[in-house]
Amino acid sequence: MSSDISYTTEEIAKLLKISKLTVYDLIKKGELPSYRVGKQMRVDASDLEAYKQRAKTAAAPEPRAEAVQPPRSYPASSPSAGRPIVITGHDIGLDILAKHMESHVPGVRPLRSFVGSLDSLISMYRGESDIVSTHLLDGDSGEYNLPYIRALLVGSSYVVVNLLTRNAGFYVRKGNPFKLEQWSDLSLQGLRLVNREKGSGARVLLDEQLRLHGIRPERLNGYDHIQTNHLGVATKVASGEADVGVGIEKAASIVGQIDFVPLIRERYDLVMLKTPDNEAWIRSVLHILRSDAFKRELQAISGYDLTRTGEILFET
CATH class of the missing domain: 3.40.190.10 (Periplasmic binding protein-like II)
Incomplete structure (x- = not known):
């Protein structure tokens, strides 16, 4: 039965042929009901079908990914909803960061996207993510991350901060x-x-x-x-x-x-785009990364070196 089927935001984006950013906007505006399973947002098949029928009735063409242009802004919403902040990567440290943001950064709603380092940077270039994690080695220089960030985020203003080693x-x-x-x-x-x-x-x-x-x-x-x-x-x-x-x-x-x-x-680093809309929550994220409470949680995980956690490594 369709009532037993649900989709991730990635699957919704593929089905509707739109970007994940557009899916997040539809969820945020209440046009596409969703719920959270662990750290993942899901949409029931029946709610997706209802949205499609409303869109057809309104004779409104479905938005396509290429129509989404960064930088983006979000309409005012209730404090409980908050602006979605997409955090990419697999490390458990990102889940801890999302939890602290949920508790201490008003007006934002962290959403996790589990994709690899290179795809994370590409998603940021496309305007589909807000905080990306990366651990990419440049073999010729022996340097982590910065060679790839500089190459992919050409023309963007951003800050690179260390999460852990x-x-x-x-x-x-x-x-x-x-x-x-x-x-x-x-x-x-x-x-x-x-x-x-x-x-x-x-x-x-x-x-x-x-x-x-x-x-x-x-x-x-x-x-x-x-x-x-x-x-x-x-x-x-x-x-x-x-x-x-x-x-x-x-x-x-x-x-x-x-x-x-x-x-x-x-070196496992975070990249955040610097825009007027982002400046306030970037300051809050830096404060979280440098806080004793956040570092205590990371220290409980074996194998992490937090010597440079919260240190700005590069800023345009």
């Missing part, structure tokens, strides 16, 4: 039977890899290391064996379906039954 490396089977200790070991015969999706920070890290070490991706057994998050990669190694995957230390400790080989310290 964490270990990235190999997930390997217990006892590390292949004795994997460095990136060049990925060329060993018989090794089965499990990979991340294109656009994720872990996939960029792997591809950059393969390029730097002269290893052709097509030589790797399992290069096209894709998982969409760190836990998925770690689980495939734990189950014996793969011998190695690239990810962060935290996921290894959650999954267990595997070993972790640290290879690099990666």
Whole structure:
């Protein structure tokens, strides 16, 4: 029955051929009823169908993604609704940030979008997100994030602030039977890899290391064996379906039954566009990131270095 079916905002955007920003606006204005399941917004199929019928009756053409032009403004709304602030990325630190924003930043309503680092920056360029997280290594310079941010956000005014630093490396089977200790070991015969999706920070890290070490991706057994998050990669190694995957230390400790080989310290940063509409809540977010309460929650999670948390790394 259609009453048992619900859709995510991403699925609604694809079905209506509009941007996620437009979906959020429809939800905010009350034209598309929604509810939250965990950190995700969902819309019942019956409510989607009712919206489509109203749109047809009004003879109003459905908005298309290319009609959405950043920067954007939002009409006044009740304090309980608030302006939607879209936060992208997978790390649990972002969920903690969203919770603090919900409690301490009036007039905004944080919404989580679980997409990879490169896709997050592209969504910001398109005007579809407000706070994006990124951990993208530039292999030639050894620098994290800023080379990609400068290239993708050309002409934009933004601020880059550190959220945390964490270990990235190999997930390997217990006892590390292949004795994997460095990136060049990925060329060993018989090794089965499990990979991340294109656009994720872990996939960029792997591809950059393969390029730097002269290893052709097509030589790797399992290069096209894709998982969409760190836990998925770690689980495939734990189950014996793969011998190695690239990810962060935290996921290894959650999954267990595997070993972790640290290879690099990666900087996990946030990017926020600077516009007159955003200035007030950006100040509030910076205050949260630097607060003792926020850092205490992050410190409870093993594997995080908070030395630079809340530090502005670059500002246009």
